[in-house]
Amino acid sequence: MTEALLVRKACDGDGVAVRALYDRYAPRVFAVVRRIAGDDELAQDYAQEAWIRAIRALPTFRGDARFSTWLHRIAVNSALQALRKAETRRKREAPMPETVAVAPRMGDSLLSQRLESAMDRLPEGMRSVLILHDVEGYTHEEIGELLGVTSGTSKSQLFKARAKMREMLRSLSEAGDSSEQDGAEVWGT
Amino acid sequence: MGHLTLETLARLVDEQPTPDERGHLGSCLHCTAELAAMRHQTESLGDLPDLRPPQGDWDVLEARLLSEGFIQKKGWFPLRSLTATPGWIQAAAALVLFLGGMGLGASVVRDAGADEPTLSSLSDLTPVSDLRPDNLTEAEQVVRMAERQYMNALVRYREMRSVSGRDFAGADPAGRFAALDALVATTQAAVREAPADPFLNGILISTLAERQAALQRVSGNAEWY
Numbered sequence: 495m496t497e498a499l500l501v502r503k504a505c506d507g508d509g510v511a512v513r514a515l516y517d518r519y520a521p522r523v524f525a526v527v528r529r530i531a532g533d534d535e536l537a538q539d540y541a542q543e544a545w546i547r548a549i550r551a552l553p554t555f556r557g558d559a560r561f562s563t564w565l566h567r568i569a570v571n572s573a574l575q576a577l578r579k580a581e582t583r584r585k586r587e588a589p590m591p592e593t594v595a596v597a598p599r600m601g602d603s604l605l606s607q608r609l610e611s612a613m614d615r616l617p618e619g620m621r622s623v624l625i626l627h628d629v630e631g632y633t634h635e636e637i638g639e640l641l642g643v644t645s646g647t648s649k650s651q652l653f654k655a656r657a658k659m660r661e662m663l664r665s666l667s668e669a670g671d672s673s674e675q676d677g678a679e680v681w682g683t
Numbered sequence: 684m685g686h687l688t689l690e691t692l693a694r695l696v697d698e699q700p701t702p703d704e705r706g707h708l709g710s711c712l713h714c715t716a717e718l719a720a721m722r723h724q725t726e727s728l729g730d731l732p733d734l735r736p737p738q739g740d741w742d743v744l745e746a747r748l749l750s751e752g753f754i755q756k757k758g759w760f761p762l763r764s765l766t767a768t769p770g771w772i773q774a775a776a777a778l779v780l781f782l783g784g785m786g787l788g789a790s791v792v793r794d795a796g797a798d799e800p801t802l803s804s805l806s807d808l809t810p811v812s813d814l815r816p817d818n819l820t821e822a823e824q825v826v827r828m829a830e831r832q833y834m835n836a837l838v839r840y841r842e843m844r845s846v847s848g849r850d851f852a853g854a855d856p857a858g859r860f861a862a863l864d865a866l867v868a869t870t871q872a873a874v875r876e877a878p879a880d881p882f883l884n885g886i887l888i889s890t891l892a893e894r895q896a897a898l899q900r901v902s903g904n905a906e907w908y
Contacts, residue, residue: 509749541736609727624728628729653694
């Protein structure tokens with residue numbers, strides 16, 4: 495079944511079509527929302543909200559952009575709004591621990607785990623910019639529009655975020671563990 | 684010139700260095716290595732994989748989509764456009780979930796020694812109390828069958844009350860509305876705690892429909908549903 499047909503059926507309330515769209519795009523939606531949320535529990539709530547918004551807005555989808563792009567934008571907007579509402583800034587900007595605990599997840603490389611964990615520790619504003627630019631490929635102009643800041647602020651936040659990430663990843667590397675000794679993925683220089 | 688700061692190196696991932704910065708990088712192995720690591724970090728972020736949602740995510744989402752009327756599930760009564768659906772259908776479809784066919788079952792004495800019918804051989808005339816589903820799919824079929832049977836019974840009941848002019852004539856409309864309003868608040872709280880629970884969703888939808896009908900009576904609208 496083509497995507498356009500799936501979207502049309504989903505728009506008509508066809509649960510099977512909605513499920514098919516979910517199966518196709520849930521990992522993409524969850525990934526961006528999870529990274530913006532910086533927290534597993536929040537991420538599930540935000541992802542659910544993003545899907546509800548998307549399904550509600552389906553009648554407005556005219557196919558000018560790809561469905562995946564349209565859905566992705568809704569997910570990002572939804573997560574950013576939810577984050578602002580949740581007022582989690584205080585929690586996110588808590589002092590960084592000496593070492594970052596990395597919960598192992600099946601299928602994740604050590605590098606991915608460390609990147610995800612380090613991103614979770616970034617202050618909210620920096621994290622959002624870093625995710626949108628370096629992970630999702632948004633331009634500074636697009637980020638400025640989404641976050642309500644200038645593109646200059648977006649750039650400045652990005653450079654700060656990258657620097658903080660580098661510090662965190664280096665400290666992780668220096669703390670070292672046996673897997674690093676094997677030389678698989680070493681961040682220290 | 685001292686080492687370049689991390690923020691400067693972060694900028695140099697995207698932008699050209701100034702002449703001074705270029706000169707420093709040409710002679711400082713430390714900063715050159717740091718810049719390479721910063722580039723690697725940035726590229727790796729772009730290569731991060733998608734993430735699987737937690738197990739059960741779809742079930743929760745589906746329950747929300749159903750309860751908010753965005754999708755219909757095969758075999759369920761249409762939940763989309765609830766306002767356009769006759770109230771008695773809303774009530775009948777939901778009430779059966781918590782009554783569970785008990786009213787019908789009570790009138791049927793099951794013969795324990797008889798062969799149990801198979802689901803595939805059944806019609807809507809088969810009493811649901813005779814059925815013993817072996818798995819979830821069959822159990823769902825029995826619930827849907829009970830829905831249809833209960834709805835048929837309720838439709839007939841409504842018709843007869845309406846014809847006889849006794850449609851809740853003895854009830855205090857205002858008191859009934861207040862009681863239903865309290866029940867809605869309680870069931871809404873319960874659904875928030877367990878949004879995927881069909882039993883609780885059934886009670887909520889039913890209660891909402893009944894409250895709407897009660898409101899119409901209180902406001903002087905004689906038309907039921």
